[in-house]
Amino acid sequence: MTATGGTIAGDEQTVAALGEFGLIKALSQWLPRDPRTLVGIGDDAAVLAAPDGRVVASTDFLLEGRHFRRDWSSGTDVGHKAAARSLIDVAAMGAVPTGLLVALAAPPDLPVTWARDLTEGLAAECARAGATVVGGDTARAGSVLIVTTVLGDLAGRAPVLRSGAAPGDLVAVTGALGHAAAGLALLDAVHTVSRPAWPPAAAGPDPPAWGASLVAAHRRPQPPYDAGPQAADLGATAMIDISDGLLADLGHIASASGVLIDLSSDRLSPGAGLRAAARALHPFFGRTERGSGPEHAQALAWVLTGGEDHALAATFPPRVALPSHWTVIGEVRAGPGNRYSVLVDGQPWAGSAGWDHFA
Numbered sequence: 001m002t003a004t005g006g007t008i009a010g011d012e013q014t015v016a017a018l019g020e021f022g023l024i025k026a027l028s029q030w031l032p033r034d035p036r037t038l039v040g041i042g043d044d045a046a047v048l049a050a051p052d053g054r055v056v057a058s059t060d061f062l063l064e065g066r067h068f069r070r071d072w073s074s075g076t077d078v079g080h081k082a083a084a085r086s087l088i089d090v091a092a093m094g095a096v097p098t099g100l101l102v103a104l105a106a107p108p109d110l111p112v113t114w115a116r117d118l119t120e121g122l123a124a125e126c127a128r129a130g131a132t133v134v135g136g137d138t139a140r141a142g143s144v145l146i147v148t149t150v151l152g153d154l155a156g157r158a159p160v161l162r163s164g165a166a167p168g169d170l171v172a173v174t175g176a177l178g179h180a181a182a183g184l185a186l187l188d189a190v191h192t193v194s195r196p197a198w199p200p201a202a203a204g205p206d207p208p209a210w211g212a213s214l215v216a217a218h219r220r221p222q223p224p225y226d227a228g229p230q231a232a233d234l235g236a237t238a239m240i241d242i243s244d245g246l247l248a249d250l251g252h253i254a255s256a257s258g259v260l261i262d263l264s265s266d267r268l269s270p271g272a273g274l275r276a277a278a279r280a281l282h283p284f285f286g287r288t289e290r291g292s293g294p295e296h297a298q299a300l301a302w303v304l305t306g307g308e309d310h311a312l313a314a315t316f317p318p319r320v321a322l323p324s325h326w327t328v329i330g331e332v333r334a335g336p337g338n339r340y341s342v343l344v345d346g347q348p349w350a351g352s353a354g355w356d357h358f359a
Contacts, residue, residue, distance in 0.1 A: 016108035034132040056152035058089035077219040079121020088223035090152030094232030097131040105141035164237040165257035169332040181306025183218030223310040239314040245305040245354020260335020270299035
């Protein structure tokens with residue numbers, strides 16, 4: 001029997017059969033508790049301890065067909081991704097994530113097993129960041145929509161804003177760049193391209209094995225949560241997570257800070273996996289004498305404009321000694337300070353700087 005008296009039909013049970021309140025009860029049983037959550041799921045609102053006295057908050061959502069496809073990603077994948085997108089926003093402010101609110105809208109025929117897998121992914125990703133799911137809501141919809149609101153604690157730190165970069169600062173990144181975009185391109189090629197040259201040796205729903213890490217980056221990004229508070233402690237002057245593309249997101253810092261940012265392409269050289277993906281997607285590309293043919297250009301474009309890896313980019317005073325997992329990729333200069341004020345090797349980037357939902 002379900003929590004509302006309906007019959008359970010094994011793995012084929014749907015959320016409609018379970019019922020709204022049965023689903024909420026099941027979700028709460030699948031989620032771990034945290035001592036910082038004074039009142040959790042079951043009341044009109046959650047109550048969390050806020051030791052710092054300030055709360056950092058951000059919200060995001062995932063829309064089926066726009067941000068994910070259920071035939072490409074499991075419920076667990078989607079849970080990880082939904083949580084990661086919000087949790088890293090708090091880390092980018094220099095705070096530690098503490099709680100996540102999740103609203104789920106779903107079609108009535110959604111399998112309960114998918115909802116359970118989603119919940120497990122949400123909980124696991126929260127655990128990576130040191131947070132827990134503390135509440136949410138459910139509703140009926142024609143497709144899956146997941147809205148996440150994250151709360152965080154600054155632990156006495158000043159928040160790191162987008163507006164603090166100054167001429168002379170170093171620009172550094174930590175985390176993967178371009179991997180999620182390449183993984184999405186590989187998935188799209190496997191599912192939509194039918195020419196004989198592609199996929200080279202693939203069978204089934206995924207690209208070849210060498211592309212597995214790129215596809216995983218699209219399905220389950222791995223944000224560097226600890227690096228956000230660490231950057232704040234190191235004296236970061238500005239910080240942002242890379243969700244829409246490195247150039248686009250650094251453009252927000254340039255605009256907010258009233259500066260120009262100049263990146264070095266030599267310090268952003270794409271790795272072997274990105275180059276292999278570019279070659280596979282463009283098998284007839286040639287090479288120049290420098291080895292920087294069209295496939296290299298595509299791989300670099302993923303690094304600069306891909307987004308959804310949820311790496312962190314920050315600016316630091318020039319004398320700061322950065323840990324090895326931070327890579328200096330450019331510098332801040334005096335300039336006009338708008339979202340187009342990000343250069344690559346001293347020149348404007350020819351093409352889109354990243355993702356724009358309404359472009």
